[in-house]
Amino acid sequence: MLTRSGAGMIAAATGLVALGVWADYPELVTLGLAACGALLVAVAWLVVSPKLTVVREVRPRRVFEGSAAQGTLTVTNVGKRNSPPLMVTETVGGHRTTVTVPALTAGHRCTVSYPLPVARRGRYLIPPVELGHSDPLRLLHRGRASGSELVVHVYPRVHLLTMISAGGPQDTEGQTTSSAPLGGVAFHSLREYAPGDDWRRIHWGATARTGTVMTRHVVVPDEPRQLVVLDTASPPYAGAQFFEEAVRVAASFCVAAERSSLPLQLRTTGGALRESSGSALEFLSTVDSSGADRGLAALTDLVRDVVSDTQGVALTIVTGRVDAQATQLLMSLRARFLSVSLAQLVSSDSAVPARPRGVLAVAAPGSEQFATHWNRLVLR
Structure with a gap:
């Protein structure tokens, strides 16, 4: 070229x-x-191109907004002639970053590091790097792709939130379910041994009777589940920035549940579902709002299968401005949950946000202010 x-x-x-x-x-x-x-x-x-091998690494592959990701490129001259200086071009989210690799003599290598522009949440598909070199007079330039595609997830920024104490203490001899988290001390049932099970939990009596190795299935009982519902409809939000703040609040609740060792489920009004903090954060890195989404009008159908007789559920709804119809809906659902919390991301100069009776409601223009107001209210 x-x-x-x-x-x-x-x-x-x-x-x-x-x-x-x-x-x-x-x-x-x-x-x-x-x-x-x-x-x-x-x-x-x-x-006569130099013979080079290129190894590229991107660390970390999962970062939070505001954190830095870094690319590292190791170039080795495996040929018999010296290689000229190289221009390495990395393309991330439409932004091009160019790094210079100095001339390499035969058999030598060079490692260069460079920051990646991954400031905003999202899923970034990083194509192979482009290695380019020129003649000594810089009249022509030749480039070639090297390496493979990489994916970097940028999670929403999270803030420290205090979880509401609901459901009472975790009773080691309380009721259990087959879906309860493993790792507790409460016996639920006997099941067939699976590779990786603790051999100390093998029930030798049942094994002798059935001829199949049986083990005790122990779980954490009486543990309240945390259900976080993110409103992905466009109308409740005064602008795209308020939806971004709502995503950060939802991510903060997911991380808070994980820190408290509580079972978590994230749902959106658009129908998406995630069962753990890691998968929830990965999903939240790409979630978007939609004008076709029903919003909180779909909440009744959305939580119909959630409540059971053996486990309580603490419901947290993250949205923008709540209208009168949604307010009545939240109050009607209150009796079905251990607690109902409402996070509203609204403009500070708008009308006073709704506060449904029996619902812990906190409104703020941003995720950081929300975390401050929430923690102050829960810890007082």
Whole structure:
């Protein structure tokens, strides 16, 4: 590929030769031919490409907004001739980052590190890096792709939130369910041994009777589940920035549940469902709002299968401004849950947000202010 210098050299060569022939000026023709010779040397230089191996790493592959991700490139000259300086181009989310790798003698390597522009939440597909080098006069440039595609997830920024104490203490001899988290001390049932099970939990009596290795299935009983519902409809939010803040609040609740070792389920009014903090954060890195989403009008159908007789559920709804119809709906659902919390991300200069009776409601214009107000209210 021609560089600006190369294009100028071609123009100069053409002009000099033409002017020299027209003016019968041999010296100008000679200068034009010299310029052509320089271009031919540049072509020959690039034809014999150096033999290089490239190893690229991106760490970490999962970061939170505001954190830094870094690319590391190790280039090794495995050929017999020296390699010229290289220009390495990394493309992330439409932004191009160019890094220079110095000239390498045969058998030597160089490692360079560079920051990646991953400031906003999202799923970034990073294509192979582009390795490029030029001739000594920088007339031509040759590039080639190296490595494989990588994916980097940028999670929403999270804030420290205090979980509401609901459901009472975790009773080691309380009721249990097959879906309860493993790792507790409460016996639920006997089941067939699976690779990786603790051999100390093998029930030898049942094993002898059935002829199959049986183990005790122990779980954490009487543990309230945390259900976080993110409103992904566009109308409740005064602008895209308020939806972004709502996503951060939902992510903060997911992380808070994980820190408290509470079972978590994240749902959106659009119908998406995630069962753990890790998968919830990965989903929240790409979630978007939609005008076709029913919003909180779909809440009754959304939670119909959630409440059971053996486990309580603490419901947290993250949305924008709540209208009168949604307020009545939340109050009607209150009796079905251990607690109902309402997080509203609204403009500070708008009307007073709704506060449904029996619902812990906190409103704020941003996720950081919400965390401050929430923690102050819960801890008082």
